[in-house]
Amino acid sequence: MKTGRTAPSPALVLTLVLTLTLAAGCGGGGGGEPPTTAASAGFPVEVAGTLIPAEPQRIVSASASHTEILYALGAGERVVASDQFSNYPAAAEATPKLDAFNLGAESVAAFDPDLVVLSYDPGDLQAGLAALGIPTLLFGPPLTLGDVYAQMRALGAATGLQAEVEILVAEVGGEVERLTAAGAPAGDPMTYYYELDPTFYSVTSQTFVGGLFALLGLQNIADAADAAGTGYPQLSAEFILAADPDLIFLADTRCCAQSAETVAGRPGWSVLRAVRQGRVFALDDDVASRWGPRLVDLLAAAADAVSLGAAAP
Amino acid sequence: MTRSRALRRLSPLPVGVLLLLLLGAMAAGVLVGAVGLSPRAVLAELADRLPVISVDSGLGERSAAIVWDLRLPRVVLAALVGATLAAAGASYQGVFRNPLADPYLLGVAAGAGLGATLGIVGTGPASPLVPAAAFAGAVVAVLLTYALGSAAGGGRSGTTLVLAGVAVAAFFTAVQTFVQQRHADTVREVYSWILGRLSTVGWSEVTLLAPYAAVSLVVLLFHRRLLDVLAVGEEEAATLGVSASRVRLVVVAAATLGTAAAVAVSGLIGFVGIVVPHAVRLLVGSSYRVILPLSVLGGAAFLVLADLGARTLAAPAEVPLGVITAFVGAPFFAVVLRSSRRGWGP
Numbered sequence: 001m002k003t004g005r006t007a008p009s010p011a012l013v014l015t016l017v018l019t020l021t022l023a024a025g026c027g028g029g030g031g032g033e034p035p036t037t038a039a040s041a042g043f044p045v046e047v048a049g050t051l052i053p054a055e056p057q058r059i060v061s062a063s064a065s066h067t068e069i070l071y072a073l074g075a076g077e078r079v080v081a082s083d084q085f086s087n088y089p090a091a092a093e094a095t096p097k098l099d100a101f102n103l104g105a106e107s108v109a110a111f112d113p114d115l116v117v118l119s120y121d122p123g124d125l126q127a128g129l130a131a132l133g134i135p136t137l138l139f140g141p142p143l144t145l146g147d148v149y150a151q152m153r154a155l156g157a158a159t160g161l162q163a164e165v166e167i168l169v170a171e172v173g174g175e176v177e178r179l180t181a182a183g184a185p186a187g188d189p190m191t192y193y194y195e196l197d198p199t200f201y202s203v204t205s206q207t208f209v210g211g212l213f214a215l216l217g218l219q220n221i222a223d224a225a226d227a228a229g230t231g232y233p234q235l236s237a238e239f240i241l242a243a244d245p246d247l248i249f250l251a252d253t254r255c256c257a258q259s260a261e262t263v264a265g266r267p268g269w270s271v272l273r274a275v276r277q278g279r280v281f282a283l284d285d286d287v288a289s290r291w292g293p294r295l296v297d298l299l300a301a302a303a304d305a306v307s308l309g310a311a312a313p
Numbered sequence: 314m315t316r317s318r319a320l321r322r323l324s325p326l327p328v329g330v331l332l333l334l335l336l337g338a339m340a341a342g343v344l345v346g347a348v349g350l351s352p353r354a355v356l357a358e359l360a361d362r363l364p365v366i367s368v369d370s371g372l373g374e375r376s377a378a379i380v381w382d383l384r385l386p387r388v389v390l391a392a393l394v395g396a397t398l399a400a401a402g403a404s405y406q407g408v409f410r411n412p413l414a415d416p417y418l419l420g421v422a423a424g425a426g427l428g429a430t431l432g433i434v435g436t437g438p439a440s441p442l443v444p445a446a447a448f449a450g451a452v453v454a455v456l457l458t459y460a461l462g463s464a465a466g467g468g469r470s471g472t473t474l475v476l477a478g479v480a481v482a483a484f485f486t487a488v489q490t491f492v493q494q495r496h497a498d499t500v501r502e503v504y505s506w507i508l509g510r511l512s513t514v515g516w517s518e519v520t521l522l523a524p525y526a527a528v529s530l531v532v533l534l535f536h537r538r539l540l541d542v543l544a545v546g547e548e549e550a551a552t553l554g555v556s557a558s559r560v561r562l563v564v565v566a567a568a569t570l571g572t573a574a575a576v577a578v579s580g581l582i583g584f585v586g587i588v589v590p591h592a593v594r595l596l597v598g599s600s601y602r603v604i605l606p607l608s609v610l611g612g613a614a615f616l617v618l619a620d621l622g623a624r625t626l627a628a629p630a631e632v633p634l635g636v637i638t639a640f641v642g643a644p645f646f647a648v649v650l651r652s653s654r655r656g657w658g659p
Contacts, residue, residue: 081629099630101501104512106383107629109375110347122505123443128514131382132375201497228495 047158052135055160056115060108062100063119066139067092068292069152070117072168073161081111088286088294105129115158141291142208145176148291168293175296176215179303184217185310191219192247193240193274198256200235207231208291209251212299216306221245241268247281247309248274249302254285281305323606327597331610335392338617342388343380345621347628350376359385386516391620392613393519394511394575395585397526399612400605401568401575402586403593404533407540407601408564409471416572416586419478419565423485424454425576430489430503434496443506444521444577450485451573457481459565471547471561508633509582511620518578529571530609536564540601582616584638588646589615595649615642 044053060081061067067086070079076091083100086092098107100120105128108116116129116136129136137158142148149169156165184190192213194203202222203210206229210220221243226233252258260280264270274280283301287294343359344352350372358370358380372380401416409418417423428450432443458481462474493503513519539560542550547557572586589612593604619637626632 096629099627101505102631102633104347104383104624104629104631105514106379106624107347107631109379110349110629120501122502122510122512124512124514128383128512131514132378134375230496230498232497234494234497 042160042162045157045160047154048137050135050137050158052115052158054114056113056135056158058111058113059115059117059159060098060111060113061086061117062098062103062108063117063139064088064100064286065290065292066117066119066151066155068290068294069155069168070159072293073156073159073164075159075161078159080113081108085286088290105132109134117155143206144208144211145173145295147208148295149173151291172293172296176299179296179299180215182303185306189217189219190246190306190309191221191243192249193221193235193243193245194249195252195258196232197252198258200237200240201232202235204231204233209288209298212295213249213302215299216302218247218302218306237266237268241272244273246274247279247305248272249281249283249288249305251283251285251288253282258282277309279305279309322600323603327603327607328610331607331614335610335614335617338614338621339388339392342391342617342621343384345625346379346384347624348376348379350379355380382515386513386519387511387620388617390513390519390522390578391511391617393522393526394579394582395589395612395614395616395619396609397522397529397571397575397612398582398585399589399608399615400530400533401572402612403590403601403604403608404536404540404564404568405586406590407544407604408561409475410544411471411475412591413587414475415583416568416575417482417581417583418475419458419569420454420481420485421451421569421572421576422581423482423489425451425573426507426581427454427485427489427492429506429580430492430499433499433502433506434492444518448573448577451576452569454481454485455565455569455573459562471557474561474565505633506580509580509635509638510631511579511623511634512631513578522574522578525570525574529567529574532567533564533571534605534609536560536567537601537605540564540605544601579634581635582638583635584642585612585616585619588638588642592646592649 043055044051046052057078058080059070059075059078061070061079062083064083064085064087067079067082068088070076071089071092076089079092079095081096081098082092083098085100086095096111101122103122103125105125108125108129109132113134116134118125118136118138119141121138126136126138137154139151139154142151149172152165152169156162156168194209194213196202202225203220204222204226205211205214205220206226210222210231213220221240222233222235225235225239248263250258250260250263259282260275260278263280264275269275281301283298287297287301344350344355354370354372354376357368358372358377360366361368361370370377398416402414405414405416405418406412425447428446428448429443431450432440432446436442458474458478461481462477465473465477493500539555542553542555543557543560550557590604590608593607593611597603597607616638619641620634622637622641623632623634626637
């Protein structure tokens with residue numbers, strides 16, 4: 001388990017302030033120059049091995065988490081198309097939609113993008129976009145908060161929004177710090193079951209979500225069931241009943257219409273401690289599977305659950 | 314009388330029609346796409362590459378790359394895969410005298426599926442090892458089927474071989490499902506591979522497939538007369554001095570080589586190997602001397618058109634190719650089946 005990043009250091013804040021001041025200074029000194037000139041300074045830039053020749057103005061984002069980050073950075077109006085899962089914020093929902101899992105290079109090229117952000121490559125997409133000279137950033141699933149901050153910074157660098165991204169990272173980091181400052185409640189660590197779908201796929205502490213929950217001092221029942229080490233084991237109902245977790249988190253409320261009521265109605269589940277004490281928590285599937293600014297919402301929901309659970313006799 | 318005689322020989326009319334269809338489909342495949350390029354410019358761009366001719370197409374660097382690196386290789390790959398699968402399907406139907414035989418009959422699909430899954434789990438979906446693993450898996454599965462079938466039936470009966478294929482396919486599929494279950498994080502990649510796709514970039518996939526497809530097609534076309542002899546019956550063939558098991562070995566080997574290579578670069582594309590040979594049989598003639606060459610042309614044209622549909626029907630999303638081949642192929646085949654009074658058989 002890894003802990004999250006600490007709050008931004010004074011040096012970082014100083015750099016931030018300096019960068020902002022410099023950027024403002026350049027803009028002012030430019031006189032009749034278009035306002036983008038100041039921000040365009042620093043291009044071409046190489047981000048994660050991808051050369052970005054000029055500040056991107058037409059971004060295609062086929063990754064819901066990164067769409068959220070782009071909008072949080074204020075680059076929302078530059079997003080010309082996104083994938084079917086990019087539904088937040090509302091403005092992202094309104095952009096033309098691509099299918100993240102069946103994406104052809106030419107369909108992407110039809111939007112004439114100067115930056116493409118992906119979280120999935122079926123095999124030839126990145127190569128195809130490279131052949132067309134379109135810079136592409138492919139982000140794998142982050143495993144730690146540090147990975148999330150690194151991806152945010154990469155997007156900031158790629159869009160010429162370094163200053164904005166440092167503010168965002170500081171905000172998210174500060175919020176994580178605040179939510180986890182209390183540490184684990186006294187006594188035995190609380191156990192939890194995190195449900196991805198009604199066939200009992202779950203996450204272990206090795207995953208990003210599991211790592212986030214571990215920050216709250218929670219113990220994951222799925223850790224013992226992941227012999228293959230994939231991070232996403234499928235549990236059996238019997239295993240969950242035997243483990244009798246203190247808390248149950250449902251990340252399948254939207255996809256599969258699960259709720260505390262449906263869980264209580266499952267044969268045999270009414271005996272579970274979490275069900276009897278009302279410790280079954282419905283999460284928003286989307287928030288629970290996005291590694292963007294809204295990860296603090298997920299962490300807050302989990303923290304609320306922990307304090308509720310700790311208050312129980 | 315003249316009609317049935319014509320059915321035994323390859324007449325120029327259907328060849329010409331299918332050739333035109335193939336060329337038309339390939340032209341449409343290069344001209345149409347998500348990015349609206351003017352057909353004139355694309356044709357000029359293509360002509361420019363021909364020796365002697367020099368035309369300025371007016372296409373920018375990116376548009377030229379769309380034509381040369383995305384559309385053209387994909388159309389050629391579709392034609393090669395379609396031709397190979399249809400020829401293999403027709404040959405399998407002939408050699409096993411079974412209308413339900415398709416190129417995946419002897420475990421190619423299950424073997425390639427396991428190979429690809431292991432490749433994706435081990436090295437990631439973009440690795441060049443995935444096609445190699447799929448190819449190896451397909452060949453190993455068919456070798457196993459052949460060994461099992463020969464041990465059980467002495468290689469004399471095609472039925473034993475088909476049953477051995479069922480066993481091998483079931484086993485390989487079970488292993489693949491197990492591996493997939495243990496690596497749930499790669500389900501998406503494996504799934505997209507299984508549905509079949511031709512999203513190729515550049516010519517590497519084409520050059521990978523071309524030699525295998527060429528050898529496979531040449532061998533199968535040379536054996537089309539023997540398939541006609543086999544169609545009469547194995548014992549009857551023996552009286553004519555044709556060894557059914559020997560022909561079967563050669564045909565299965567050639568068809569497997571082509572199918573395995575096609576599957577390696579494009580995943581599992583169903584229906585082409587069944588529908589195209591049967592449509593040819595019902596429309597034109599029942600002799601393999603006619604069916605095989607026409608299936609090659611028809612399979613190529615069918616898959617190029619299907620891929621055009623896959624790219625454009627739900628644009629900007631791509632529909633999995635396997636969905637299109639079955640969605641378009643099944644009703645088309647039903648119409649052919651209904652309007653034809655000819656039954657299956659020699």
